[in-house]
Amino acid sequence: MELLVLGGTAFLGREIAxxxxxxxxxxxxxARGRSGSFPDDVRSVVLxxxxxxxxxxxxxxxxxxxxxxxRQPGQVRRAVRELTTRHWVFVSTANVxxxxxxxxxxxxxxxxxxxxAETMTEPVQYGPAKVACENLVRDTASWMIARAGLIVGPGDSSSRLGYWPWRFAHDRTASVLIPADPDQPVQLIDVRDLAGWLLDCAEGAVRGAFNACxxxxxxxxxxxxxxxxxxxRRRVLAADRDWLIxxxxxxxxxxxxxxLWLGGDHALWGFQDHRNDRALASGLRLRPLADTLTDTLAWETGRDEPRAAGLDDADHDELVQALSADIAARP
Structure with a gap:
């Protein structure tokens, strides 16, 4: 297979390559090469x-x-106009x-x-920009669109999932603060599972749009x-929405x-609950959540840089003390 990855230095693109x-x-x-290094054993083109x-x-x-x-429509427009390929695989998002x-x-x-517009300029335009990109790809002779959900796993610098196993391990003998919203839906896909399935679909020229969740x-x-x-093994302290706000x-x-907490807003629950029947029927295989968490914890434990999500130690300890005092004062 002669594969071109438009990207390849950041989280999902690097795993695909x-x-x-x-x-x-x-x-x-x-790629521009600003998001990280290119993987080994690939031909790298900086552009x-x-x-x-x-x-x-x-x-x-x-x-x-x-x-x-x-995510930029102008970039996709140039690509579908100027590149020659048997099959397009476009990684979109459930935000569409x-x-x-x-x-x-x-x-x-x-x-x-x-x-x-050719370029999105603010985060709120992310979903509409991806819709525009999808429409451009649909004009090609053979295409697949993968609307990815929340991508997690080792290498995810957002720490949206990684914060939790790290926090529980970091405070293994202390109380941990969590949101009191246990029934909120969550929909995660391991980057390794998504990358492998995208490659299978590229090789098989699988067509259509899929919820890659x-x-x-x-x-x-x-x-x-x-x-x-x-x-x-210690206590978890569950704080309700009003207390957290x-x-x-x-x-x-x-x-x-x-x-991962959606702020108690049920109007967003569908964002984390899409059907994935078509993707599963086409060959997507999902590893157990415990495996993803174990590997993510190992990766998070080896990091030196500050996490992009979660509570730092000082804030976490202060909030645990505050909630513990509130609980003790209740009649």
């Missing part, structure tokens, strides 16, 4: 996809498949869906209006599994957050 090289494929990765002639180094051959992870409240939607769910679970089940993997704890991701 590394697995493809491990299969003995001829792999070319094209700027925003430049009018940025793809010129790639137009001298026909590819068996192209896997594109772009207009309805984020309804649970159990399949690929026929209504999409957001496409971004009417893990099977839905709950926040309570994820936290229980993270706690088990970490060997945590009062104490300026953020949902989902970023600083001073409880990652």
């Amino acid at each position: 590394a697995q493809a090289a491990g299969r003995g494929w001829s792999v070319t990765c094209a 700027d996809r925003d430049a009018d002639d940025g793809l010129a180094p790639l137009t001298d051959r026909a590819w068996d498949a192209v896997i594109d992870l772009a 869906y207009a309805d984020q409240a309804t649970r159990g939607q399949d690929e026929s769910g209504p999409l957001l209006p496409p971004l009417d 893990g099977s839905p679970t709950t926040l309570g089940e994820v936290l229980d599994a993270a706690r088990s993997v970490a060997g945590h 009062e104490h300026r704890v953020n949902p989902w991701m970023g600083p001073r957050s409880l990652p």
Whole structure:
């Protein structure tokens, strides 16, 4: 297989390229090279996809498949116009869906209006930009669209999942603060499972749109599994939505957050609960959550840089003390 990965230095793109090289494929990765290093055993091409002639180094051959992870419509427009391939695989996102409240939607769910610009300039445009990219890919002769859910696993610098096994291991003999929202849906896919399936689909020229998501679970089940993997045996302190808001704890991701928690907003529950029947039927295989958590904990434990999500030690200890005092004062 002659595979072109448009990307290849960041989380998912790097895993795709590394697995493809491990299969003995001829792999070319094209990127600016600012998000990380290129994997071993690939041909690396440093280029700027925003430049009018940025793809010129790639137009001298026909590819068996192209896997594109772009979010900018202008970049995708140039790629589908200038590159020659038997099959396109475009990595999209579940953020393209207009309805984020309804649970159990399949690929026929209504999409957001496409971004009417070549470049997204703010995070709120991410979903519409990906819709515009999807529409451009649909104009090719052979295409597949993978609407990825929350991608996790070793190498995920967002720490949205990784914070939890790390926190439970870090405070193995101390209380840990969690959100009191155990029934909230959570839908995770290990980067290694997603990458392997995308390569299978590229090789088989699988066509159509797919929800590339893990099977839905709950926040309570994820936290229980993270706690088990970490060997945590002390008390967990579950704080309700109002208490967390009062104490300026953020949902989902970023600083001073409880990652994966949707802030108690049921209008977002559908965002973490899409049907993945089509992807499973096409060959997607999902490893057990405990395996992903174990490997993620090992990776998080070896990190030196600050985590992008969660509570730092000082904030966590302060909040645990505050909630413990509130609980003790209740009649």
